[in-house]
Amino acid sequence: MPDLARGARIGVDVGKARIGLAGSDPDGLVATPVETVPRVLDVPRGADGAPSVTADVARIAAEVTDRFAAAVYVGLPRHLSGSEGAATADAREFAGRLARVVAPVPVHLVDERMTTVSAHANLRAAGKRTSQHRSVIDQAAAVIILQHALDVERASGHRAGELVETH
Numbered sequence: 001m002p003d004l005a006r007g008a009r010i011g012v013d014v015g016k017a018r019i020g021l022a023g024s025d026p027d028g029l030v031a032t033p034v035e036t037v038p039r040v041l042d043v044p045r046g047a048d049g050a051p052s053v054t055a056d057v058a059r060i061a062a063e064v065t066d067r068f069a070a071a072v073y074v075g076l077p078r079h080l081s082g083s084e085g086a087a088t089a090d091a092r093e094f095a096g097r098l099a100r101v102v103a104p105v106p107v108h109l110v111d112e113r114m115t116t117v118s119a120h121a122n123l124r125a126a127g128k129r130t131s132q133h134r135s136v137i138d139q140a141a142a143v144i145i146l147q148h149a150l151d152v153e154r155a156s157g158h159r160a161g162e163l164v165e166t167h
Helices: 055-066 086-102 115-125 137-156
Strands: 009-014 018-024 031-038 071-076 107-111
Touching: 009 031, 009 055, 009 086, 009 137, 018 055, 018 137, 031 055, 031 137, 055 086, 071 086, 071 137, 086 107, 107 137
Parallel strands: 009 071, 071 107
Antiparallel strands: 009 018, 018 031
């Protein structure tokens, strides 16, 4: 598997208010929850017009560095039909900003249809009341995104999803 350098992987579930983070072991076998990061929606621009590094991107970048991550997977929220909407554009924009900060670590976008629904179902099955979900739902969704990407890696021998270009 020449495409798969050893190292942890990071899963990211981008929401309007919060961002869920998940991480894997260095061999990319199992995804586990890491934390929930507050989302920064107002992205200032520098004198050159480029977006500034916001606190949410900086926190994820620190996790990538601390874990010696080999790849980052950001969930891409498509409609059930597969079409893209405003949330998809938002995730693509966020992934682009993150990719510029964590380069040369690659950032990939992976389909995340139904992850939040699955995360709620998993939390209910684990005995969590719905009122307890808010604090961990984003992490649970990130775990599902990351575990799916890890499974694709193992099956294909390549990184999952669409590589985010950093130009």
